[in-house]
Amino acid sequence: MRRLILFDIDGTLVRGGPAKDAFVQAMQETFGTARDADRVLFAGKTDPQIAREILTGAGVDRATVDRGLPALWERYLDYLDAALEHHPMTVLPGVRALLDGLALLGDIGVGLVTGNIAGGAKLKLDSAGLWDHFGVGSYGSDHEERDELPSIALRRARERWGHLIEADQAVIVGDTPRDVACGRVGGMRTLAVATGMFSTSQLEATGADHVLADFSATEQVVALLTA
Numbered sequence: 108m109r110r111l112i113l114f115d116i117d118g119t120l121v122r123g124g125p126a127k128d129a130f131v132q133a134m135q136e137t138f139g140t141a142r143d144a145d146r147v148l149f150a151g152k153t154d155p156q157i158a159r160e161i162l163t164g165a166g167v168d169r170a171t172v173d174r175g176l177p178a179l180w181e182r183y184l185d186y187l188d189a190a191l192e193h194h195p196m197t198v199l200p201g202v203r204a205l206l207d208g209l210a211l212l213g214d215i216g217v218g219l220v221t222g223n224i225a226g227g228a229k230l231k232l233d234s235a236g237l238w239d240h241f242g243v244g245s246y247g248s249d250h251e252e253r254d255e256l257p258s259i260a261l262r263r264a265r266e267r268w269g270h271l272i273e274a275d276q277a278v279i280v281g282d283t284p285r286d287v288a289c290g291r292v293g294g295m296r297t298l299a300v301a302t303g304m305f306s307t308s309q310l311e312a313t314g315a316d317h318v319l320a321d322f323s324a325t326e327q328v329v330a331l332l333t334a
């Protein structure tokens with residue numbers, strides 16, 4: 108395998124959708140509060156990190172948070188699943204053509220590195236018809252710290268495709284400074300795309316190896332990712 112391309116989900120492949128509402132509703136029911144949910148920045152963080160930040164801000168102690176998380180995720184996935192039926196995720200410009208282009212290249216592995224819990228990642232990408240593109244993934248449900256996720260994805264890629272792939276053959280693709288940072292920790296190349304809430308100049312300031320406004324120039328993006 109020549110390259111392993113690891114995509115973030117929200118702001119990178121898709122946008123919109125009902126996830127935040129489902130998250131807040133599930134948190135209200137599980138912990139009796141979602142205070143400050145509007146003040147906590149979701150972008151680039153893992154789902155458990157977001158939950159902990161909101162709950163800690165609302166004065167819920169750590170043991171109560173840990174005890175309640177399994178029930179939170181169960182409710183969240185139920186609400187998300189139901190809501191996506193009517194409000195599917197919107198695929199960002201060029202994404203479908205990019206994934207189709209990468210699929211045509213036999214020696215490229217395509218996977219996910221996302222803060223979404225695994226079930227949420229699947230529901231979101233299924234709603235956009237994109238899930239089948241990804242052979243491996245690491246998720247917020249694997250580790251609360253995003254910086255730990257690239258090495259988990261690499262290990263899974265080796266298990267799936269053989270022990271021929273090293274970190275420097277992998278590229279992390281995401282829309283936030285946290286994506287760039289986790290790629291750097293993982294020893295991987297980074298491509299940042301300004302289709303989330305960060306501008307190209309903000310992403311350039313992170314020291315990402317490549318920064319793009321969006322993925323609309325399919326052939327160029329494929330060339331960049333597989334170089």
Ligand SMILES: [Mg+2]
Binds near residue numbers: 115118303
């Ligand atoms: Mg993102």
